[in-house]
Amino acid sequence: MSGTAAPVERRTTVRWPVSAIVALLLPLVLVWSSSAQAYSFPELAGRVTDAAGVLDPAIRAQLEAQLAAQEQKTSDQVVVATVPSLEGGAVEDYANALFREWRIGQAEKNNGVLLLVAPHEHQVRIEVGYGLEGILTDAVTSTIIRTAIVPAFKAGDLAGGIQKGTDAILEVLNLDPEEARARAAAAEPEMTQEDWLGLLFLVLAVAFLAYLFWRRMRNGGSGGPRSGRRRAGEAAVPVTTWSWGSDSDSDRWSGGGGSSGGGGASGNW
Amino acid sequence: MGGSFAARLSGWRVPLFAMMVSLLLAGCGVNAIPSSEEHAKAMWSEVLNQYQRRSDLIPNLVETVKGYAAQERDVLTSVIEARAKATAVTVDASTITDPEKFKQFQAAQAELGRALGRLIAVSEAYPDLKSSQNFLALQSQIEGTENRIAVARRDYIRAVQVYNTELKTFPGVFWASTFYRSYQPMETFTITDEQKQVPKVKFN
Numbered sequence: 001m002s003g004t005a006a007p008v009e010r011r012t013t014v015r016w017p018v019s020a021i022v023a024l025l026l027p028l029v030l031v032w033s034s035s036a037q038a039y040s041f042p043e044l045a046g047r048v049t050d051a052a053g054v055l056d057p058a059i060r061a062q063l064e065a066q067l068a069a070q071e072q073k074t075s076d077q078v079v080v081a082t083v084p085s086l087e088g089g090a091v092e093d094y095a096n097a098l099f100r101e102w103r104i105g106q107a108e109k110n111n112g113v114l115l116l117v118a119p120h121e122h123q124v125r126i127e128v129g130y131g132l133e134g135i136l137t138d139a140v141t142s143t144i145i146r147t148a149i150v151p152a153f154k155a156g157d158l159a160g161g162i163q164k165g166t167d168a169i170l171e172v173l174n175l176d177p178e179e180a181r182a183r184a185a186a187a188e189p190e191m192t193q194e195d196w197l198g199l200l201f202l203v204l205a206v207a208f209l210a211y212l213f214w215r216r217m218r219n220g221g222s223g224g225p226r227s228g229r230r231r232a233g234e235a236a237v238p239v240t241t242w243s244w245g246s247d248s249d250s251d252r253w254s255g256g257g258g259s260s261g262g263g264g265a266s267g268n269w
Numbered sequence: 270m271g272g273s274f275a276a277r278l279s280g281w282r283v284p285l286f287a288m289m290v291s292l293l294l295a296g297c298g299v300n301a302i303p304s305s306e307e308h309a310k311a312m313w314s315e316v317l318n319q320y321q322r323r324s325d326l327i328p329n330l331v332e333t334v335k336g337y338a339a340q341e342r343d344v345l346t347s348v349i350e351a352r353a354k355a356t357a358v359t360v361d362a363s364t365i366t367d368p369e370k371f372k373q374f375q376a377a378q379a380e381l382g383r384a385l386g387r388l389i390a391v392s393e394a395y396p397d398l399k400s401s402q403n404f405l406a407l408q409s410q411i412e413g414t415e416n417r418i419a420v421a422r423r424d425y426i427r428a429v430q431v432y433n434t435e436l437k438t439f440p441g442v443f444w445a446s447t448f449y450r451s452y453q454p455m456e457t458f459t460i461t462d463e464q465k466q467v468p469k470v471k472f473n
Contacts, residue, residue, distance in 0.1 A: 092416045092419070093419075096416075096420055137410075138409045138410045138412065138413030138414075139405075139406040139409045139410055141409075142405070142406075142409030142412075142413075143405075143409075146405075208284070260420075261315070261417055261420050261421065262413070262416040262417040262419065262420035262421075263413060263417065264413065264416075265409050265412065265413060266412075
């Protein structure tokens with residue numbers, strides 16, 4: 001062993017991975033922030049996000065309950081949103097971007113639906129996730145908009161139109177109970193190959209760290225002040241930077257990671 | 270100094286060193302070119318898929334319009350011809366990297382889009398056609414498909430931007446000139462073409 005040089009080298013071997021990791025992560029962060037959408041979307045407040053403020057609290061609560069029951073039953077995530085402005089974009093473009101921003105629907109199933117109403121622009125759209133395009137087809141959503149939503153909107157009854165539209169969407173989703181059950185079953189989280197690999201990697205990493213720890217414990221007893229200092233310094237890094245997911249956020253509803261490819265229909269009044 | 274390096278690599282530091290090297294290499298983007306190419310290709314097949322879907326809807330639409338507005342023969346035949354021309358353009362793996370082929374594909378689809386737009390515009394003059402259930406269903410499908418095409422094209426443009434940038438910027442440019450010499454930059458839809466090519470089909 002090269003006696004006197006050891007402490008210096010040890011310090012560098014501990015430090016350079018940290019700077020390297022920072023260097024690796026920095027471009028990623030930059031890429032993420034630069035790919036942000038051009039729209040300034042409202043915050044996802046829940047299954048009913050009334051950013052335009054056109055719904056009474058009682059109606060909102062009732063819709064929320066309906067949509068929650070649907071997700072319970074078939075895992076489909078239906079979201080009703082009203083926005084004060086489309087910010088100059090087409091309703092199709094805005095709805096698709098908002099759908100992807102909120103990640104509506106379960107990640108593997110993409111079974112989300114967004115009913116978007118822009119009262120100011122007099123535009124309405126039902127945006128359908130990839131996984132439901134076969135059930136809520138363009139023709140079906142167009143019919144819902146033409147026959148259930150637009151007549152009420154034309155009469156000035158925004159809340160009534162939204163309610164009728166939501167009822168119709170849920171009705172179509174539940175038309176075939178057998179199919180709905182199959183959809184719910186398929187949405188059950190299942191361990192994919194990727195998950196197994198991730199688990200394996202985690203186990204190996206933990207075992208490796210445990211081994212290192214064991215080595216240090218075994219050597220540590222007879223060690224002088226040098227090894228004692230090292231133990232304190234290295235232990236501080238994993239303990240302080242480790243974060244176990246934020247469980248406190250779990251009561252707030254959020255999208256399941258679904259996406260949409262522009263399915264659905266739009267209308268105006 | 271060599272001896273001291275070997276000494277440093279003794280014991281448990283060997284696997285650690287190997288892990289760091291592989292991590293560093295992956296961090297250096299040795300995988301970035303193939304993976305972004307795969308992503309762009311997947312987005313391209315979605316574009317093709319949606320154009321195909323539009324093409325599949327056309328015979329039905331033409332038949333329906335014919336039933337109510339047979340006298341609009343010019344418009345009807347122009348749609349049929351444009352569709353035939355668009356299907357005649359062969360699309361293979363080289364289409365996305367060959368500017369000529371890509372331009373050809375884009376032009377044929379643009380022509381079909383224009384012809385379709387004219388057909389829809391003409392249909393406005395026939396109230397019976399406009400209110401027929403069959404036509405309403407078809408028009409919502411065409412509308413939906415045009416929108417899907419727009420989304421698929423946008424996703425493709427973004428994926429190609431990532432891939433082409435990876436090929437031309439460090440560290441990707443280093444890997445492109447060593448490991449991945451056969452990887453070509455991809456063609457993409459231009460903004461002006463996009464505005465020209467996808468006419469906003471609006472039914473009111």
